[in-house]
Amino acid sequence: MSKPxxxxxxxxxxxxxxxEETAPAGFRLLGLxxxxxxxxxxxxxxxxxxxxxxxxVDKLFAKHKFDAVVHAAxxxxxxxxxxxxxxxxxxxxxxxxxxxxxCRKAGIHLIYVSTNAVFDGKKAPYREEDAVAPVNKxxxxxxxxxxxVQETLAHWTIARPILMYGWNHIAxxxxxxxxxxxxxxxxxxxxxxxxxxxxxxxxxxxGKAMWAMIKKKPxxxxxxxxxxxxxxxxxxLAIAKVFGLDAALIDKVGSDAFPGIAPRPPKTSFVVAxxxxxxxxxxxxxxxxLKAMKDSLVLRA
Ligand SMILES: NC(=O)c1ccc[n+]([C@@H]2O[C@H](COP(=O)([O-])OP(=O)(O)OC[C@H]3O[C@@H](n4cnc5c(N)ncnc54)[C@H](OP(=O)(O)O)[C@@H]3O)[C@@H](O)[C@H]2O)c1
Numbered sequence: 077m078s079k080p081x082x083x084x085x086x087x088x089x090x091x092x093x094x095x096e097e098t099a100p101a102g103f104r105l106l107g108l109x110x111x112x113x114x115x116x117x118x119x120x121x122x123x124x125x126x127x128x129x130x131x132x133v134d135k136l137f138a139k140h141k142f143d144a145v146v147h148a149a150x151x152x153x154x155x156x157x158x159x160x161x162x163x164x165x166x167x168x169x170x171x172x173x174x175x176x177x178x179c180r181k182a183g184i185h186l187i188y189v190s191t192n193a194v195f196d197g198k199k200a201p202y203r204e205e206d207a208v209a210p211v212n213k214x215x216x217x218x219x220x221x222x223x224x225v226q227e228t229l230a231h232w233t234i235a236r237p238i239l240m241y242g243w244n245h246i247a248x249x250x251x252x253x254x255x256x257x258x259x260x261x262x263x264x265x266x267x268x269x270x271x272x273x274x275x276x277x278x279x280x281x282x283g284k285a286m287w288a289m290i291k292k293k294p295x296x297x298x299x300x301x302x303x304x305x306x307x308x309x310x311x312x313l314a315i316a317k318v319f320g321l322d323a324a325l326i327d328k329v330g331s332d333a334f335p336g337i338a339p340r341p342p343k344t345s346f347v348v349a350x351x352x353x354x355x356x357x358x359x360x361x362x363x364x365x366l367k368a369m370k371d372s373l374v375l376r377a
Contacts, residue, residue, distance in 0.1 A: 079104045082290055083142045085127055085175060086149030088115055088245045091189060091237065094283030095146065096120050103290070106140065108149070115245060127171035137178040144290045147175045148189040150221075153249070157214040158338035164217060172221040176228050185231040185293045187286065190218045192238040192274065192301075197341025200273065201305070204236075204297040204350060212338040233289050238301040238346050239311075242279030242369060253369070256312050260321035268309040270328045273343040275301040276311060278365030281357050288355035299346035303359040311362070318366040 080103055084092050087107020096119050099105055105120035108127070115122040125132050127149050150168040151157055157164040172188070179186040193215035194208040210216045225232050241253035250258065253276075259266045277300055285300050306314065309328040316323035331340060348359045360368075 080143030081106060081140060083108070083136075083140070083145045084120070085145070085147045085171075086152075086189075087120060087122055089148055089152065090240050090242055090244050090251050090279050091148045091282060091286070093245055094240075094242060094279030094281075095286050096283070098280060098283035098287055100287055100291075103143075106142075108136075110149070118245075127174055128166050130174045130177075133174040133178050137182055137184075142182070142184050144185045144187065144293065145175065145179055146187045146189065146286060146290070147172065152191075152214075154193065154212055154214040154338045154340070157217060158212060161213055164213070168217045168221055169224070172224050176224055179231075180229055183231070185233070186225060186229055187233045187235055187289050188221060188225040190222050190234050190236045190297075191215065192236060192299075192344040192346060193341065194219050194222070194236065195341055195344045197343045200343035201275075201345045201347045202299065203347045204299055211341050214338065215341070231293065231295075233294055234297040235286060235289060236297060236299050236346070237277050237282055238299070238344065239274040239276045240279050240282060241276055241365065243372060252308070252311065253315060253366070256315050256326075257319060257321070260316060260319070260325055263322070263325065265325050265327060266312060267327045267329045267333060268307075268312040269331050269333070270307045270309045271331050271342055272340050273305055273307050273345055275303065275305045275345040275348070275359070276362055276365070277301050278360050278368065280368065281360050281365075285351055285355050285357045288357060292355070294354060298350050298355065299348055300351050301346035301348045301359060302362055302365060304362040305345040306362060314362050314366055318363060318370055 084107045088109040108123045108125040196209040
């Protein structure tokens, strides 16, 4: 009997990379991404396919029998969504409709990847059952996608990762950790806000949590986060400390220093008891996650 096949949409993103690096031996992986580039040195097969193209999505599902689908593809930049809403609707809503429709027809369990941006940031730490109240267009789109999944599928899980850090595939966008690291490495000053709090999530335990969901196929919502709640300024200081970079280059500012960007919920840290108890994935301390990130950089050099 052949090993079960798992589809990951958005496989070249930070979450896809975490899943690839933690993939158990008993599964085959197929990933898809949008832009026409080849992913080298990868343990999974990557396809270029735009999830907005319903015909292409249906053809893919007709060709393969997936054991489970992880749907992480879409526009994940809060500020890009705020400024390019029509394009983001197509990518996030039309794309999610196409993937859920294909899963519904084939009776496949879908794990939809949502976000902490579904909350308004006034009542942290958030549990899975807390009411959603997004404050920006990205958060609103993700709430709409969660509803599409919950209201149209019989078999689903919603994973809500919070601010993620780790090494991306080279072709993808930087994340806050690699952005801060690159700036400090170049000796440039960095302004980081002291009024936005999260419990950052290393993409490796995130990958492990996604695999636990694929194996167990639980119903409901799971909050995925790290052990320590910090503001972005403290996050930057932790990066400087672990990587031995100059913390004096980091300036603490308020969110009002960036008037042009989309509103951010101030405090969205998660309670991660469900992740720890039901998925068996312990929350990782920020310093430990950053040290593991540093060690994997040494291995790559
Ligand atoms: N990163 C975080 O801190 C964070 C926090 C909370 C929630 N999330 C959620 O987690 C999920 C994954 O995030 P991420 O950081 O891994 O994302 P990412 O690094 O921005 O990568 C996005 C992925 O989606 C693909 N994609 C975008 N539009 C597509 C389309 N129309 N068709 C096919 N593929 C498309 C991209 O392909 P290309 O490489 O070809 O562009 C890429 O593989 C997202 O749903 C995001 O909302 C992320």
